[in-house]
Amino acid sequence: MNLLIDIGNTRVKWALARGHTLAETGAIWRARHPDWTARLPSDSLDGIYVASVADDSAIQALRIFAADHALAVHRVVSTARSGPLVNAYARPERLGVDRWMACVAAQARAEGSVLIADVGTALTLDWVGADGVHGGGLIAPGVNSMRLALRNATQLRPTHVPDEHAWLARDTDSAIAAGTLRCAIAVLDSAALDLAPDRLLLTGGEAELLAPRLARPWQVVPHLVLEGLAVHAEREARGGQPARQRSE
Ligand SMILES: Nc1ncnc2c1ncn2[C@@H]1O[C@H](COP(=O)(O)OP(=O)(O)O)[C@@H](O)[C@H]1O
Ligand SMILES: CC(C)(COP(=O)(O)O)[C@@H](O)C(=O)NCCC(=O)O
Numbered sequence: 240m241n242l243l244i245d246i247g248n249t250r251v252k253w254a255l256a257r258g259h260t261l262a263e264t265g266a267i268w269r270a271r272h273p274d275w276t277a278r279l280p281s282d283s284l285d286g287i288y289v290a291s292v293a294d295d296s297a298i299q300a301l302r303i304f305a306a307d308h309a310l311a312v313h314r315v316v317s318t319a320r321s322g323p324l325v326n327a328y329a330r331p332e333r334l335g336v337d338r339w340m341a342c343v344a345a346q347a348r349a350e351g352s353v354l355i356a357d358v359g360t361a362l363t364l365d366w367v368g369a370d371g372v373h374g375g376g377l378i379a380p381g382v383n384s385m386r387l388a389l390r391n392a393t394q395l396r397p398t399h400v401p402d403e404h405a406w407l408a409r410d411t412d413s414a415i416a417a418g419t420l421r422c423a424i425a426v427l428d429s430a431a432l433d434l435a436p437d438r439l440l441l442t443g444g445e446a447e448l449l450a451p452r453l454a455r456p457w458q459v460v461p462h463l464v465l466e467g468l469a470v471h472a473e474r475e476a477r478g479g480q481p482a483r484q485r486s487e
């Protein structure tokens with residue numbers, strides 16, 4: 240059994256995986272739990288596969304956890320190809336590895352073109368064509384990050400996030416909640432309309448917030464990045480076209 244770990248800028252997501260199957264999953268807010276590795280499962284593991292876009296201290300903490308449990312850490316990085324998937328970036332290693340793993344998972348799931356939205360700290364879009372070629376994507380702030388940006392750039396200090404998000408808000412907290420949410424909705428709706436893929440996949444911590452408000456039916460896949468790690472680990476175990484990786 241492998242421990243799969245997706246270290247984002249806000250949360251660590253993990254899964255126990257047997258082959259393609261994610262047996263158990265969890266998420267840990269790193270800022271709230273500086274000792275987050277103590278919350279990871281550690282029994283009966285063969286190894287750890289990690290995709291991290293966070294600062295090096297997170298990988299450092301994971302290395303200590305792995306050494307304590309005599310486990311190898313396979314740090315996955317973005318590569319020019321993975322199986323049938325081809326990376327659009329001229330410098331493939333610069334594509335966020337969470338984005339790359341989401342593309343791997345989306346491509347392995349089904350045929351046809353797919354647009355992937357991962358909305359967490361950042362909102363990212365990635366296109367994978369029916370031919371398996373990654374077409375690139377974009378990076379914007381997630382909803383909460385937009386709210387933090389306003390807080391940092393202004394004197395606005397909202398005290399709550401109202402449930403309703405009317406277009407025409409009549410108080411400051413509602414106006415911020417509506418404005419930031421509708422920015423994210425607008426990006427996803429217009430990308431779905433302009434690019435018209437066969438499938439729309441939505442993941443990330445803000446997926447459930449956005450999904451019911453979108454014009455087209457995006458399929459929410461909570462663990463898409465971890466699914467990509469499972470595919471990657473299996474490809475490597477079979478010896479077939481692994482993405483390049485560093486063993487640590
Ligand atoms: N239980 C929750 N309650 C409220 N917001 C949540 C919850 N879980 C996730 N989020 C939202 O998801 C974001 C983190 O999403 P995530 O995909 O884990 O981001 P990252 O990959 O950047 O760490 C948070 O900033 C927050 O906006
Ligand atoms: C865009 C991201 C910050 C998203 O991070 P997240 O919201 O998952 O924490 C991450 O994928 C990243 O650091 N990417 C590298 C730059 C790129 O993908 O072009």
Ligand SMILES: [K+]
Pocket residue numbers: 357358359360361362363443
């Ligand atoms: K993201």
